[in-house]
Amino acid sequence: xxxxxxxxxxxxxxxxxxxxxxxxxxxxxxxxxxxxxxxxxxxxxxxxxxxxxxxxxxxxxxxxxxxxxxxxxxxxxxxxxxxxxxxxxxxxxxxxxxxxxxxxxxxxxxxxxxxxxxxxxxxxxxxxxxxxxxxxxxxxxxxxxxxxxxxxxxxxxxxxxxxxxxxxxxxxxxxxxxxxxxxxxxxxxxxxxxxxxxxxxxxxxxxxxxxxxxxxxxxxxxxxxxxxxxxxxxxxxxxxxxxxxxxxxxxxxxxxxxxxxxxxxxxxxxxxxxxxxxxxxxxxxxxxxxxxxxxxxxxxxxxxxxxxxxxxxxxxxxxxxxxxxxxxxxxxxxxxxxx
Amino acid sequence: xxxxxxxxxxxxxxxxxxxxxxxxxxxxxxxxxxxxxxxxxxxxxxxxxxxxxxxxxxxxxxxxxxxxxxxxxxxxxxxxxxxxxxxxxxxxxxxxxxxxxxxxxxxxxxxxxxxxxxxxxxxxxxxxxxxxxxxxxxxxxxxxxxxxxxxxxxxxxxxxxxxxxxxxxxxxxxxxxxxxxxxxxxxxxxxxxxxxxxxxxxxxxxxxxxxxxxxxxxxxxxxxxxxxxxxxxxxxxxxxxxxxxxxxxxxxxxxxxxxxxxxxxxxxxxxxxxxxxxxxxxxxxxxxxxxxxxxxxxxxxxxxxxxxxxxxxxxxxxxxxxxxxxxxxxxxxxxxxxxxxxxxxxxxxxxxxxxxxxxxxxxxxxxxxxxxxxxxxxxxxxxxxxxxxxxxxxxxxxxxxxxxxxxxxxxxxxxxxxxxxxxxxxxxxxxxxxxxxxxxxxxxxxxxxxxxxxxxxxxxxxxxxxxxxxxxxxxxxxxxxxxxxxxxxxxxxxxxxxxxxxxxxxxxxxxxxxxxxxxxxxxxxxxxxxxxxxxxxxxxx
Numbered sequence: 001x002x003x004x005x006x007x008x009x010x011x012x013x014x015x016x017x018x019x020x021x022x023x024x025x026x027x028x029x030x031x032x033x034x035x036x037x038x039x040x041x042x043x044x045x046x047x048x049x050x051x052x053x054x055x056x057x058x059x060x061x062x063x064x065x066x067x068x069x070x071x072x073x074x075x076x077x078x079x080x081x082x083x084x085x086x087x088x089x090x091x092x093x094x095x096x097x098x099x100x101x102x103x104x105x106x107x108x109x110x111x112x113x114x115x116x117x118x119x120x121x122x123x124x125x126x127x128x129x130x131x132x133x134x135x136x137x138x139x140x141x142x143x144x145x146x147x148x149x150x151x152x153x154x155x156x157x158x159x160x161x162x163x164x165x166x167x168x169x170x171x172x173x174x175x176x177x178x179x180x181x182x183x184x185x186x187x188x189x190x191x192x193x194x195x196x197x198x199x200x201x202x203x204x205x206x207x208x209x210x211x212x213x214x215x216x217x218x219x220x221x222x223x224x225x226x227x228x229x230x231x232x233x234x235x236x237x238x239x240x241x242x243x244x245x246x247x248x249x250x251x252x253x254x255x256x257x258x259x260x261x262x263x264x265x266x267x268x269x270x271x272x273x274x275x276x277x278x279x280x281x282x283x284x285x286x287x288x289x290x291x292x293x294x295x296x297x298x299x300x301x302x303x304x305x306x307x308x309x310x311x312x313x314x315x316x317x318x319x320x321x322x323x324x325x326x327x328x329x330x331x332x333x334x335x336x337x338x339x
Numbered sequence: 340x341x342x343x344x345x346x347x348x349x350x351x352x353x354x355x356x357x358x359x360x361x362x363x364x365x366x367x368x369x370x371x372x373x374x375x376x377x378x379x380x381x382x383x384x385x386x387x388x389x390x391x392x393x394x395x396x397x398x399x400x401x402x403x404x405x406x407x408x409x410x411x412x413x414x415x416x417x418x419x420x421x422x423x424x425x426x427x428x429x430x431x432x433x434x435x436x437x438x439x440x441x442x443x444x445x446x447x448x449x450x451x452x453x454x455x456x457x458x459x460x461x462x463x464x465x466x467x468x469x470x471x472x473x474x475x476x477x478x479x480x481x482x483x484x485x486x487x488x489x490x491x492x493x494x495x496x497x498x499x500x501x502x503x504x505x506x507x508x509x510x511x512x513x514x515x516x517x518x519x520x521x522x523x524x525x526x527x528x529x530x531x532x533x534x535x536x537x538x539x540x541x542x543x544x545x546x547x548x549x550x551x552x553x554x555x556x557x558x559x560x561x562x563x564x565x566x567x568x569x570x571x572x573x574x575x576x577x578x579x580x581x582x583x584x585x586x587x588x589x590x591x592x593x594x595x596x597x598x599x600x601x602x603x604x605x606x607x608x609x610x611x612x613x614x615x616x617x618x619x620x621x622x623x624x625x626x627x628x629x630x631x632x633x634x635x636x637x638x639x640x641x642x643x644x645x646x647x648x649x650x651x652x653x654x655x656x657x658x659x660x661x662x663x664x665x666x667x668x669x670x671x672x673x674x675x676x677x678x679x680x681x682x683x684x685x686x687x688x689x690x691x692x693x694x695x696x697x698x699x700x701x702x703x704x705x706x707x708x709x710x711x712x713x714x715x716x717x718x719x720x721x722x723x724x725x726x727x728x729x730x731x732x733x734x735x736x737x738x739x740x741x742x743x744x745x746x747x748x749x750x751x752x753x754x755x756x757x758x759x760x761x762x763x764x765x766x767x768x769x770x771x772x773x774x775x776x777x778x779x780x781x782x783x784x785x786x787x788x789x790x791x792x793x794x795x796x797x798x799x800x801x802x803x804x805x806x807x808x809x810x811x812x813x814x815x816x817x818x819x820x821x822x823x824x825x826x827x828x829x830x831x832x833x834x835x836x837x838x839x840x841x842x843x844x845x846x847x848x849x850x851x852x853x854x855x856x857x858x859x860x861x862x863x864x865x866x867x868x869x870x871x872x873x874x875x876x877x878x879x880x
Contacts, residue, residue: 014780
């Protein structure tokens with residue numbers, strides 16, 4: 001937020017755009033001529049975070065490459081709701097792969113483009129968390145290991161949503177899904193398992209790894225632009241709240257993504273060659289209750305049979321993230337913990 | 340249709356799928372009433388002119404401002420800015436310095452010589468305005484804009500009323516006052532000075548006026564009977580300030596006691612300090628919380644060495660000595676006597692106990708009710724049904740210049756309806772833009788810009804203006820602190836956050852439109868609108 005002093009105009013750099021900023025300082029999403037990579041009429045639920053995240057990321061990639069992008073899409077919500085035969089919502093070259101092989105297909109597309117002398121056309125692969133952390137994991141690790149020239153974007157909604165909200169290895173502890181019932185002494189998903197894919201990606205020492213949310217568009221676009229300025233295997237992990245699977249209000253999608261970041265549960269950072277190079281610090285810190293209580297998948301932690309002990313364990317995860325990534329800037333630490 | 344093997348349908352865009360049919364609620368853009376606009380006694384569109392000022396488009400801002408109030412440089416100095424008290428930004432950090440920006444615009448207009456809008460097409464209706472204070476001047480301005488012919492009469496030698504003869508020059512420099520008054524007179528107002536109206540009906544019929552606006556103010560200082568020796572100097576604050584404004588200040592001595600707790604008392608005490616009084620003591624029968632004067636004026640007075648005796652009344656004025664009786668507040672908060680006395684050295688006593696109106700000119704007017712020293716008026720400011728309108732300090736209301744300006748405007752529109760034979764219509768007001776409707780996440784933190792104050796020593800001895808103006812850079816920054824409550828300022832949030840691309844950005848200053856073919860009614864745009872300018876309404880199913 002260092003550009004705020006120069007461009008102070010009511011909303012600084014927090015809003016999508018504004019009429020007084022020079023076009024260079026506005027987001028891609030504020031431009032009338034943005035690509036709209038995924039078009040209207042798609043069948044995503046009301047308030048879908050993934051539809052939003054995909055447009056944010058791909059429009060930014062289109063801008064960064066002057067429109068020279070091919071997208072490969074694993075099976076998942078994003079593919080199902082955007083391309084029911086015979087319609088398509090995609091306004092960019094787009095390939096549908098199997099659930100598990102999007103990274104390998106993307107590798108192949110990049111190789112084919114190179115062989116055909118079209119190395120300037122860049123490849124973006126995208127998948128949900130299931131296609132990334134579970135089913136496509138082996139292929140993705142291989143893509144990282146070979147350092148293929150692909151930006152792989154995971155839209156993380158923390159479960160298999162279009163098949164009926166089943167647990168994935170990205171489902172957080174205590175969350176109820178169709179396969180992790182909210183019953184028994186440890187209701188919902190268990191603690192201590194699951195995969196933290198950004199850190200696994202960093203362990204591959206690839207050129208660029210970053211996380212983002214749909215709540216901070218400037219940050220997300222900047223990271224896509226940075227990724228497209230590099231070659232080799234790059235990984236972007238975007239938190240996209242799912243009103244259906246999380247049991248949240250459709251208008252709360254961005255609000256919840258913001259709370260995930262502001263509570264420390266979802267650390268937003270970027271790393272190059274295995275080392276964290278920057279973090280987005282918390283601006284208005286909130287306790288995890290504020291984030292959890294808006295979602296019915298955590299409903300069993302509140303109300304008549306409340307489980308403050310479990311909430312405390314989740315808070316401990318947030319606190320650990322804050323410590324690990326130094327998410328609180330000492331100079332500007334806010335006192336909103338009590339709010 | 341020629342399709343490949345096993346393909347039965349040609350491919351097409353998903354735009355064929357009108358997802359708008361899923362919707363049970365639809366978002367609509369609204370304009371809500373910002374609290375500042377709601378609180379402004381002069382009815383200014385504050386958010387509107389700040390919006391222009393934010394762009395650095397100062398002339399457009401000023402033009403929007405003078406739509407409602409022709410005296411911005413004066414208001415930017417003397418208004419007690421109720422707009423800032425209710426500003427939603429108070430709950431984020433501090434109120435927007437609306438008053439300071441208003442003054443900046445007013446001063447800039449004088450510097451650049453911007454002119455008020457041309458008068459409207461002549462209606463040949465003749466209106467008499469009695470009293471050339473803020474109410475009368477405001478009425479004259481709005482009446483001229485509506486095309487009516489205006490005669491403005493005043494008993495004093497110069498225009499301005501209490502703005503000239505009541506408000507000291509260190510709060511309102513006379514060059515500023517003259518500049519803004521001249522601009523109104525230039526619109527073609529027929530001015531008659533040194534003219535006392537004794538009988539309003541006589542004056543009206545003699546001049547053949549279609550309607551009359553009475554803005555005679557409250558010029559008589561209230562007196563109380565205080566036992567005082569012959570040599571004791573007792574004067575009321577109105578006369579005192581009037582004489583100072585006339586450059587003929589009375590000799591009050593070194594020790595001046597001012598009796599009263601309103602703004603006039605503080606004006607008198609601060610003026611006495613400037614005239615050389617070493618002690619300027621305000622005696623007030625209640626306490627700080629119940630004082631009528633504004634907090635700003637109080638702080639400035641203390642800074643200039645004025646002192647206050649709380650919970651005291653003046654019971655006697657002996658030569659060079661005033662006897663005070665101590666008071667205490669009873670359970671209802673009313674002061675009652677304690678029977679304890681104390682003494683205070685004093686050369687003179689200034690009475691600032693409120694003002695009365697002189698309404699003897701209405702003695703022969705039909706249908707006009709005068710109650711408790713004030714003229715009773717309807718919403719249109721009409722007194723009775725006779726085409727006599729009244730406003731300012733002469734009617735029951737808070738007695739400030741800004742309220743008077745608002746009265747002048749409302750009366751001008753009431754007179755317009757009356758002389759043109761229309762029935763008055765009340766304007767529909769937008770719903771209030773409350774703080775709960777804002778999403779303050781998006782507003783950057785920005786502390787308020789303080790106006791510079793003259794150093795204390797300098798302002799004890801002269802009548803130079805105490806509060807300085809903002810520089811252009813500061814005024815722009817301050818204007819940009821406006822949250823634009825309830826009114827779109829084109830931040831592109833709705834356009835950016837829609838998962839269905841169902842917001843169309845029209846560009847320019849035309850804001851946005853919803854594409855209801857595709858809007859699924861998720862409501863994210865409403866939730867993420869910083870200023871609360873979108874609302875969800877149920878679909879008719």
